[in-house]
Amino acid sequence: MPSRSFVVLAEQAQARHDGRVQFRQVLIDAVKPAVDLVYPPRCPLCGTAIAQQKGLCAPCWSELIIPGEPCCTTCQRPFPADYSEAAMVCGPCMADPPRHDGIAAGTLYNHASRALVLSFKHGRRIALSRMLAPLIIAQLPQLEGEWLVVPVPLHWSRLWYRGFNQAALLAEHIAKATGQTLLVDGLRRTRRTQPLGGLGRKGRERMLSGSIRLHPRKSDVMKAAQVILVDDVLTSGATSDACVKALKRGGAKTVKIACFSRVLDEARGQNTAMPETKTPEA
Secondary structure, eight states: OOHHHHHHHHHHHHHHHHHHHHHHHHHHHHHHHHHHHOOOOOOOTOOOOOSSSSSSOHHHHHHBOOOOOBBBBTTBBBBOOOOOOOOOOHHHHHHSOOOOSSSSEEEEOSSHHHHHHHHHHHHHGGGGHHHHHHHHHHHHOOOOOEEEEEEEOOHHHHHHHSHHHHHHHHHHHHHHTTTTTOOOSSSSEOOOOOOOOOOOOOHHHHHHHOEEOOGGHHHHHHTTTTEEEEEEEESSHHHHHHHHHHHHHHSSSEEEEEEEOOGGGTTTTSSSSOGGOOTOOO
């Protein structure tokens, strides 16, 4: 049993923390009208005036495609609405069973989600992470036990150029909302790869071979761990597959992929360009 003095100190520390949080919220509420006056809230997609400095206007919200059921129990690939069988698995997962243990995608990739990703990642509008992360969280299954939230890593040179890792920003929000542990440096990208846009799955796999590894100092915490692997866009799955392989080689028991937008194979032949083709540092 902890001593009474320890309990008192813990209660005082919690009270101080609660006071800081309350003061910060009061400060935010106080300056919000001034911020809205100088920077009127606008929809980040179309520029239409909106009520708050977050979210989209109603027409742009309607353009996002939110995955739902029925869907593949392995990868969340949507099925036609008239499918009603339980525990359905899609053809690609049956033909080539994935290494991961499930996908939670906030949206399916289309022009609206692409525009958000480009603004977030390449337009450096990092505040969009507060809007994108809840869409991912809404698709996560019930998390039993303790989980590690691990972002897909950037090579240090690309991180230096861009100034942030978009996957890490999303992972931070997900960890905070779910009460799980953020492991921002769980994976390392040991070699800078060329942009993957325009490459097929096999080409992406060859490009990424050996470039993503478990951080050597995180091997102990990864043993038998349950992991949520976070990225902004899941395209061919080559990058996430390399990460899953590294995590499971390091001892992870379960790895679920969480992303804002997921590109379906059947949509990749359309004219919508992949985000990598817009990477400025390329």
